[in-house]
Amino acid sequence: MEIEYKEKTFFTSKDLALSVIGGRWKIAIIWCLLQQSPLRLSDIQKYLPDVNQRMLIRQLRELEDDKIITRCVYPVVPPKVEYELSEIGLLLEPVVTSICDWGDNFRLFLEENSDEASVE
Amino acid sequence: MEIEYKEKTFFTSKDLALSVIGGRWKIAIIWCLLQQSPLRLSDIQKYLPDVNQRMLIRQLRELEDDKIITRCVYPVVPPKVEYELSEIGLLLEPVVTSICDWGDNFRLFLEENSDEASVE
DNA sequence: AATAATACTGACGTTTTTGTCACTATAAAC
């Protein structure tokens, strides 16, 4: 039942999953690549203006390392690199969708609650 | 379109969602409470032996604060506190399920890949 | 009066994550 990955042991596939997609910006990156693909680094930066480039690159490297995304370097000048979801990466769509859906619900919940608060 | 929550601004409900459920152990805690509910602190610790108590409590507080879980204190000695998913918390079930499912897939993917590597 | 069980909190240090800044490489265009 145990899963060994990158010198760590996971006891459930959920824990394994979280170790791969749990990074701060990873769901956001995957979301971008589900909207549009392939994307260049500069495109992703436009989608995610709050992430600094250094961080973005680090998260992209980790995703590439885990085979969630592919990175295609074109030998041109100026450089051109395209990122795309891999087959296994594309399977994350239900995860992203369910998070978005819940977020919508939570947002409604917050609005209802703030209404109640202002009534009292 | 913008959402204000806890002195922060979110531009999508996905980002709002991630700010609430993105903590290191939060999905794990929610998973526990989906398996069985209510749970006492000591029960959750049995489910999640790798999380230290301090951390667990911190994550529980945050979830309570965000109204994802409810905390019910019984006035008995020794103390008894029960944690339960709220209505909005229960709606996270699809998120947890999709993560588990993807984890299963990713695990298979890793196994296939390690087979290929050993063949070469 | 000491012990035991449960559910904590405070203080503090370590580790990890994240951010900033300066820098590199490339070839084409000017």
Added chain:
DNA sequence: GTTTATAGTGACAAAAACGTCAGTATTATT
């Protein structure tokens, strides 16, 4: 030969997350 564009890297600082340890509170039991 300087500028331009893209996609980076290295070194370091700052902030956040996390962990450890010791301590608190309660009352019933011994």
